[in-house]
Amino acid sequence: MSVLRGVAHVYGDNIDTDRIIPGKYTKTLEMDHLAAHVLEDLDPEFSQRVQPGDILVAGDNFGCGSSREQAPLALKAAGVSVVVAAYFARIFYRNAINIGLPVVEIGPHAIQPGDQLEVDLTAGVVRDLTDGRPYQTNKMPQVMVDILQAGGLVNYLQEHGDYT
Amino acid sequence: MGTIAEKIISQHAGRPVSAGDIAIVPVDGVMATDATAPLAIRAFEAMGGRRLWDPERVSLIIDHASPAPNERIGNLHKLMRDFHERMGGHFYDVGEGICHQLMVEDGRVQPTDLFVGADSHTPTYGALNAFAVGVGSTDLAAVWLTGKIWLKVPQTIKIELHGRIPPGITSKDLILFLVGQMGIAGATYQAIEYTGPALRHLSLASRMTIANMSAEMGAKTGFVDATGLALPYEFTAVFPDPDATYSQVYRFDVSELQPQIALPHSPDNIRPIAEVVGQSVHQAFIGSCTNARLEDLQMAARILKGQRIHPRTRLIIGAASKRVFNDALRDGTAQILSEAGAAFITSGCGPCVGTHQGIPGDGEVIISSTNRNFRGRMGNPRSLVYLASPAVVAASALCGEITDPATLLAGEEWELL
Numbered sequence: 016m017s018v019l020r021g022v023a024h025v026y027g028d029n030i031d032t033d034r035i036i037p038g039k040y041t042k043t044l045e046m047d048h049l050a051a052h053v054l055e056d057l058d059p060e061f062s063q064r065v066q067p068g069d070i071l072v073a074g075d076n077f078g079c080g081s082s083r084e085q086a087p088l089a090l091k092a093a094g095v096s097v098v099v100a101a102y103f104a105r106i107f108y109r110n111a112i113n114i115g116l117p118v119v120e121i122g123p124h125a126i127q128p129g130d131q132l133e134v135d136l137t138a139g140v141v142r143d144l145t146d147g148r149p150y151q152t153n154k155m156p157q158v159m160v161d162i163l164q165a166g167g168l169v170n171y172l173q174e175h176g177d178y179t
Numbered sequence: 180m181g182t183i184a185e186k187i188i189s190q191h192a193g194r195p196v197s198a199g200d201i202a203i204v205p206v207d208g209v210m211a212t213d214a215t216a217p218l219a220i221r222a223f224e225a226m227g228g229r230r231l232w233d234p235e236r237v238s239l240i241i242d243h244a245s246p247a248p249n250e251r252i253g254n255l256h257k258l259m260r261d262f263h264e265r266m267g268g269h270f271y272d273v274g275e276g277i278c279h280q281l282m283v284e285d286g287r288v289q290p291t292d293l294f295v296g297a298d299s300h301t302p303t304y305g306a307l308n309a310f311a312v313g314v315g316s317t318d319l320a321a322v323w324l325t326g327k328i329w330l331k332v333p334q335t336i337k338i339e340l341h342g343r344i345p346p347g348i349t350s351k352d353l354i355l356f357l358v359g360q361m362g363i364a365g366a367t368y369q370a371i372e373y374t375g376p377a378l379r380h381l382s383l384a385s386r387m388t389i390a391n392m393s394a395e396m397g398a399k400t401g402f403v404d405a406t407g408l409a410l411p412y413e414f415t416a417v418f419p420d421p422d423a424t425y426s427q428v429y430r431f432d433v434s435e436l437q438p439q440i441a442l443p444h445s446p447d448n449i450r451p452i453a454e455v456v457g458q459s460v461h462q463a464f465i466g467s468c469t470n471a472r473l474e475d476l477q478m479a480a481r482i483l484k485g486q487r488i489h490p491r492t493r494l495i496i497g498a499a500s501k502r503v504f505n506d507a508l509r510d511g512t513a514q515i516l517s518e519a520g521a522a523f524i525t526s527g528c529g530p531c532v533g534t535h536q537g538i539p540g541d542g543e544v545i546i547s548s549t550n551r552n553f554r555g556r557m558g559n560p561r562s563l564v565y566l567a568s569p570a571v572v573a574a575s576a577l578c579g580e581i582t583d584p585a586t587l588l589a590g591e592e593w594e595l596l
Contacts, residue, residue, distance in 0.1 A: 029363055029445070033553040037560075038532040042244055042252045044217055056560040076364040079397060080553060081532075082299040084218055084315035104397055105368050106299060110315035156201050158329050168317045172226045177325050178203045 017137040019096045019117070020144075021070040023130045026057065028074035032107065035078065035086040049085055050092035067094035070134065072126045074100065078107025087111040087118075097134050099126070099141055102153075112159050115167030121150040136163075182335040182423045183402045184370040187310040191293045198334040198424070207292040207309075208236050209322045212278050214243035214532070215297035217255045218316035220262050223323050232326035234267035238287055240278040241271065245527040248535040276500025276526045279303040279468040283387065284502055290405070290414045295322050300468050300550065302393040305371075305402040306386035307410060308417045312400050333370040333399045334426040335419075336361075340375035342434030347585055349478070350385035351470055351548065351568035353377075354392040355439035359449025360429070367397035369426060372404070372419060377433045379407035384472040391469050392550050395446040438583055441566035444554040452571065452583045461543040463488075463576035465569045466497035466524075467531040470548035473506050475499075479573035480512045482584055483519035489579030494521040494572075495537045501526055519577075533558030546575045 034057040036049055043049065054061040071090060077100035078086055087110050090098065097117040101124065111118040119134060121141050126132065130145035141150040155163070158178070165171035181189065181197070189195045191204040211219050216239055231237050239259055247253035256273075263270040271281050279300055281287070288294045290308040294301065297319040304311035312330070322328055344353060358365075371393050378386070386403040393401025405416030438452040465471060465479055476498065488494050496516060498504035504526060507513040517523065524530070530537035531549040538558035539545050545557060545564045552564035565581065574584040 031551075031553040033533075033551070033556045037555045037558070038214075038243075039534055039538075039558050041214060042217075042255055042534065044221060044255070056555040076367060076397065079363060079367075080299065080551060082215065082297060082301075082313045082315050084215070084317060088218075102367070104364070105399060106313055106315060109318060113315065113317035113321075156331060158201060158203075168321055169222050169225045172321055172324060178321075178327055178329055 017135065019070070019134045019136070021068040021096050021132060022066070023070050023072045023126050023128060023132050024061065024065065025072045025126055025128045029076045029079055030057065030073050031080035032078055032083050032086045033080055036083065036089040038081070041083050041085040046088060046092035049089035053089040053093045062093060065093050065095065068096045069094060070132050071095045071098045072100070073098070075102055077103050079104035082106045084110045084114060087114055087116045091116045099132070099134065112163050113168040115163065117163060120153040124150055180420045180422060182370065182419045182425070183308065183372055183417050184310060184333055184335055184400065186417055187291055187293060188330060188332050190291070196332050198332050200332045201329060202332060203327055203329045204293055205326055206236070206295050206322050206328055208288050208294045209296070209319065210238040210240060210278055210282055210287070211297040211319050212243050213241045213245065213256055213259060215316045215319060216259050219297060219320040219323070220258060222317045222320035226320060226324050228320065228324045231266050231268060231323050237268035237323060238282065239263055239268060239270050240275070240281060241273050242277050242527040243532055244529060244534040245525055246273045274501055274525050276502065277468045277471070277528060279391070280472065280499035280503065283307065284500060286412065291417055295319065295328055299394045300391050302398060302400040303387050303391040303468060305390035305393065305400050306383060307408065308402055308405050310400055313394065333368060335370040335372055336366050337372045337374065337425045337428045339428065339430045340373065340377035340433055341430060342377055342432040344377055344433050345436060347570070347588065348436050348438065349568040349570060350381055350388045352436055352439045353433060354389045355441055355449055355566065356436060358392055358395045358447050359439065361396045363395060363397065363445055363447040365396045366393065369398055371396070371398045371401040373401065374404040378404055381407070382474060383409065384474050388469055395550060438568060438571050440571070440581065441552055443552055443563040443565065446551055446566060452581065455565070455581050456583060458581040459544060460492055460546045460575050460580055462537065462539055462545045463492060463494045463572045464530050464537060464545060464547040464549065465572050466495070467528065467549040468499065469550040470569050471497060471499035471503065473503050473512070475548065475569040476507045476512045476516065478570045480515040482570060482573040482587060483577060484515050486519055486577055488520040488576045492576050492579045494576040495524055495530060496521045497524045497530065498526050530557060546572050546581060548572050
């Protein structure tokens with residue numbers, strides 16, 4: 016799981032949680048319901064177009080706004096394997112790791128829609144296989160690495176019973 | 180040595196920590212709403228949770244879609260009630276109020292506490308000097324299980340506010356101004372300390388409005404300097420050490436502040452009201468964790484007393500809590516507003532978060548006392564949401580267009596509440 020490959024879907028800065036999954040759809044425990052409306056007000060065709068393993072790419076402050084964990088859940092349920100952004104809003108970042116959706120910060124980048132990407136989570140490198148450019152990812156605190164490696168916070172606590 | 184954030188986290192960690200450190204800390208209080216609790220319940224059970232670490236410190240609130248607008252949400256509410264029956268804790272059912280208002284009113288959060296809320300506006304409690312952070316459902320479930328959370332100690336931005344806020348200008352205008360200055364990501368991963376003489380006369384309610392919208396700058400939390408803070412119980416305030424280190428320091432003089440408006444579709448798209456006066460308005464809303472406390476309703480009532488709202492504009496009001504609504508009934512505020520044409524809804528978050536109770540139509544313009552105006556936030560991506568103070572919302576409902584309340588109350592100075 017440490018190397019992920021997929022096609023990039025690229026969006027801009029400040030993509031807020033209302034555009035990832037509008038509040039009116041979040042009151043559910045059905046992941047299919049979330050996936051059907053993911054990014055609906057930003058890119059209405061995304062939920063039809065996305066293929067399992069695809070990679071979401073964004074600019075600054077991805078996931079700003081509400082604390083809704085339904086935002087990373089909707090992306091994960093739609094098949095997104097990893098989100099790459101210049102940087103993330105903090106609650107989204109925690110939520111994604113907690114549900115086992117990898118997220119990596121790479122600062123300013125030139126990734127284009129349709130580029131083939133390879134994300135090496137262990138080495139901390141994103142490679143744009145289409146234009147050949149590599150990007151170093153920001154280092155994650157060890158506790159987050161441990162949670163992500165466990166597959167999320169539920170698995171981590173099942174395993175450890177407490178924070179270690 | 181330390182900022183407020185560093186001091187509170189150090190005290191909880193049992194060792195001195197500073198910005199950048201990772202700390203695993205005990206939590207004093209925790210709350211979740213119907214927007215976040217159902218997923219948290221599912222995560223808690225998946226973690227193997229059998230009981231809450233300390234039910235006395237746990238609150239559940241039904242406010243985001245309250246009362247339930249459909250059977251799906253009705254069943255999520257039932258899930259929460261069943262969980263509470265089995266696990267204990269404090270439960271606030273339909274109509275009790277908005278989570279953040281209830282936590283403060285009921286003393287579930289107090290100064291120097293480290294509080295975790297499964298809602299992004301949890302930093303509201305920085306108004307009373309708690310370190311309060313918003314998290315998602317799984318982090319919340321982990322607190323239910325362990326009583327702890329891991330945190331990266333944030334850097335802190337200091338915002339000094341000098342001068343005196345002019346009469347008729349509210350803390351909402353001040354915080355909208357600051358969000359405009361700092362930008363929507365201006366404090367990402369950081370804490371904010373709001374300080375300076377301009378804040379000393381502010382009520383707890385006004386301070387809550389300021390701390391609340393720390394979230395709109397991406398902040399982890401925000402503290403309002405406790406100088407002048409009055410609470411209904413004895414408390415110890417936290418002040419930063421004189422040699423505390425800040426990532427950035429901003430100074431503003433607010434003596435000339437005018438009403439501020441956030442234009443669609445971002446809370447940092449701020450203009451002084453003069454640039455948008457005359458924009459026609461279809462719906463006005465006074466509510467949310469940002470601005471629906473008694474002083475906010477009283478402000479609206481002063482503008483609407485003996486008047487009738489514009490025939491092509493509807494005014495929706497949801498008090499911050501049942502207690503606020505009862506106070507507004509008792510002092511005549513609610514009657515003035517109702518007679519002016521306001522429609523009162525159940526205390527909760529519905530219109531702000533687009534779940535129910537006022538979803539706008541296509542192309543409609545909303546003026547709202549809430550905190551976010553992202554596209555689709557109020558439930559329709561083809562509507563246009565403007566954010567303002569309750570005074571501006573009331574004045575705009577009266578005139579059917581965005582209106583500076585000062586033009587309605589000419590010559591009549593009204594003190595900032």
